[in-house]
Amino acid sequence: MLSLRFVSENLDLIKEKLKLRKTDANLDDFAKHVKERSDLLRESESLKYKKNQVSKEIGQLPPSERGKSPQIQEMKAVATQIKELDASLAEVDAKIENVLIILPNIPDASVPPGGGEEDNPTVRLWGEKPEFDFTPKQHFDLGEELGILDFERGAKITGARFTLYKGFGARLERALINFMLDTHTTEHGYTEVLPPFIVNEASMTGTGQLPKFKDDLYQLEGLDYYLIPTAEVPVTNIYANEILAEEDLPQCFVAYTPCFRKEAGSYGKDVRGLIRQHQFNKVELVKFSKPEDSFDELEKLLQNAEVILQKLGIHYRVVALCTADLGFSAAKTYDIEVWLPGQNAYREISSCSNFTDFQARRANIRYKGKSDKKTTLVHTLNGSGLAAGRTLVAILENYQQVDGSIKIPEVLKKYMGGLEKISK
């Protein structure tokens, strides 16, 4: 969320930025409402001042005289007036809040302008596309033939976009999760957390999923509880409504969680295979940083995520999301896109973002300076490190052999009990 003050003082700038993002918001009456709010607030507060003063005077009267004090009648009227003013104020506040809460973050100045995915510039490439002297297969064919991925039974148990992993398929996914967690905790200094997989409405609002993206979430019937679409939600909310000490920043967390997404509006996209599931596993990196450090922290976080693919020896590219492709809460985002030879395409495997103070304002996460003693909103960041399911896809497609077996990447062998390859 952007601050009321910032928005009301920069309406034209906001409109301009919204255009870049290709989003729309009705800001027509905003200035009017802000003025109205400030008038009501002032009036209400001055009446409250009067009421407080007079009430104090009444309290000082001897008890015998209190009952007949004309001031009581007078204050009765004032109290009614205050109640009416506050009711109007609440109405205006709600109008303002309804606009602010669905306004996206402002893209950072370094974000490339663009109209869509095709305008995302490539920041760098790592590794090379592997050469095959046969036609590489797609992961779902490989997985089914090896008996490690069972899409039909997943669909039977639950429905479309749910998959049953079996044998070394299940083991490989677990190996990846452990490999990622170990790397980030022991080599990159992140603290591992295992958060709840169900969160309340306040948490979802804090990170920006609610109220705008309710359709993408699984809500538990009759409750204001939701299945998490990413660990970003529970982990960022660790510090909701807290004030941290400056010397405790930055704080870096890594969490494995399953993620649950309705994928509303993606019918017909990636219908086969593991790429787009309603439930998938992900290792997520989350940071809380001082404002002046957050863009440096983003670069580090991105590199921490890249290391996973480097260690796995899989070719990828990093793209910077352009203004139109940026997510709702993000000020800047890099995507890591892994090479999938079976698909002959790069596919997103991680998204690393700096949310600046956008989520911190919603979730009310601040820190107190050591010298200046001021409280300031922190900056929050996060990125996948990485999506486990898609990483498994990348391994199947990049490490496939002509006989349909899968070589195990060196770094994963110890997590696979020394296994060299998965074969029939």
Add this chain to the structure above:
RNA sequence: GGAGAGAUGGCCGAGCUGGCUGAAGGCGCUCGCCUGCUAAGCGAGUGUACGGUUUAAAGCUGUACCGAGGGUUCGAAUCCCUCUCUCUCCGCCA
């Protein structure tokens, strides 16, 4: 699920027969003094948000906040209602 107790400032902890309580007292922390150093001691300070004043900051000032939301009252941390969470006991359970 049943019965009970509780939720106060960074922490502990009073207040809870309504007004003098933004909130006693202690601890912690910060600054100053003192001491050869440390400890002890002395003095002052020590929440957040929003608004007004100000070129700006500081300062001054107003409002709100004693788990959350409503209510009663001229006036509520204190009374009433609802909710959330924590703890104890019983039941059930991985």
